[in-house]
Amino acid sequence: MHPTLVFSAALLASLLSAVRAQTLVNGQIFTNGLAIVDAPAPNSPMHAGSVTQVAIDISGDGKLDQSASIPGSDKSTRFDSLEIYLVSYQTKLNLTVSSGPGLLTQEQGSTVKHWDYNVSTCIPAGSYNLTFYEASHINDQPCFSITAYPVTVMNDHPTDACSNGTNPLQSFPQLSSPPPHSPWLDGTSIATQPLPTATGSNSANAVVATGAPIALAFLGLLSLLSL
Ligand SMILES: *[C@@H]1O[C@H](CO)[C@@H](O)[C@H](O)[C@H]1NC(C)=O
Ligand SMILES: *[C@@H]1O[C@H](CO)[C@@H](O)[C@H](O)[C@H]1NC(C)=O
Ligand SMILES: *[C@@H]1O[C@H](CO)[C@@H](O)[C@H](O)[C@H]1NC(C)=O
Ligand SMILES: *[C@@H]1O[C@H](CO)[C@@H](O)[C@H](O)[C@H]1NC(C)=O
Numbered sequence: 001m002h003p004t005l006v007f008s009a010a011l012l013a014s015l016l017s018a019v020r021a022q023t024l025v026n027g028q029i030f031t032n033g034l035a036i037v038d039a040p041a042p043n044s045p046m047h048a049g050s051v052t053q054v055a056i057d058i059s060g061d062g063k064l065d066q067s068a069s070i071p072g073s074d075k076s077t078r079f080d081s082l083e084i085y086l087v088s089y090q091t092k093l094n095l096t097v098s099s100g101p102g103l104l105t106q107e108q109g110s111t112v113k114h115w116d117y118n119v120s121t122c123i124p125a126g127s128y129n130l131t132f133y134e135a136s137h138i139n140d141q142p143c144f145s146i147t148a149y150p151v152t153v154m155n156d157h158p159t160d161a162c163s164n165g166t167n168p169l170q171s172f173p174q175l176s177s178p179p180p181h182s183p184w185l186d187g188t189s190i191a192t193q194p195l196p197t198a199t200g201s202n203s204a205n206a207v208v209a210t211g212a213p214i215a216l217a218f219l220g221l222l223s224l225l226s227l
Contacts, residue, residue, distance in 0.1 A: 022147045023182055030182035033134035033145035034079055036061060048121045048155035054084060059111035060184045071101050079104055080135040088128040096165040122162035125155040138183055145178030
């Protein structure tokens with residue numbers, strides 16, 4: 001099986017199902033954008049009154065030049081912005097973890113950006129999503145990918161309602177235009193998490209079986225893939 005064909009079929013499956021999947025590989029969360037999240041792990045507890053460190057590899061595990069992570073870069077594959085929110089439809093909160101260019105511009109020279117998030121005691125205990133909003137270009141194609149995965153806030157002594165870092169909670173799902181798959185994974189040799197929809201397994205073979213004929217129509221997009 002030619003790897004680009006598999007990738008095209010994955011693209012097709014993604015367009016059809018409109019799922020914003022992420023893929024867990026060796027403990028790293030490969031978003032559908034350029035970012036690879038090293039920490040916290042999915043389902044991690046976050047303790048109110050303590051710091052949770054978010055660590056994000058912005059180098060595609062060593063494949064992307066440092067300068068491509070600085071907003072305003074002239075590279076054809078580059079980050080434009082990366083923001084993080086702690087969001088819950090259960091507690092109806094959307095809290096800023098990191099916004100603005102600070103995250104991407106700090107720690108220059110480091111392939112991993114670390115962000116210390118002070119989990120305020122104002123945050124009610126419950127289920128949340130750590131949600132990453134990435135605007136980027138991949139081979140000069142603009143992309144906007146949203147990656148959300150669950151975390152749990154633990155808080156035995158909640159204080160008054162949060163007044164700082166709160167944002168309007170927008171309804172789900174939000175519009176995005178992500179690449180079909182992490183550009184750092186070729187979709188052939190990686191065990192992926194099942195898709196949470198009726199399309200079922202996203203194993204490359206299953207996708208190719210249904211998607212290959214139409215996937216040929218997407219060959220024009222292959223320039224996207226030749227990173
Ligand atoms: C987390 O996001 C998923 C969709 O990705 C959504 O179905 C779920 O309700 C969200 N969880 C919370 C607690 O908001
Ligand atoms: C976190 O917040 C607490 C209470 O607001 C403060 O005392 C502490 O210094 C903060 N820690 C960091 C790392 O910002
Ligand atoms: C308000 O929230 C922002 C974003 O979480 C944080 O950077 C800032 O330190 C907070 N300010 C205060 C006064 O707690
Ligand atoms: C959370 O707030 C930020 C800043 O306003 C916004 O960009 C993002 O779309 C919001 N997310 C949700 C799920 O409301």
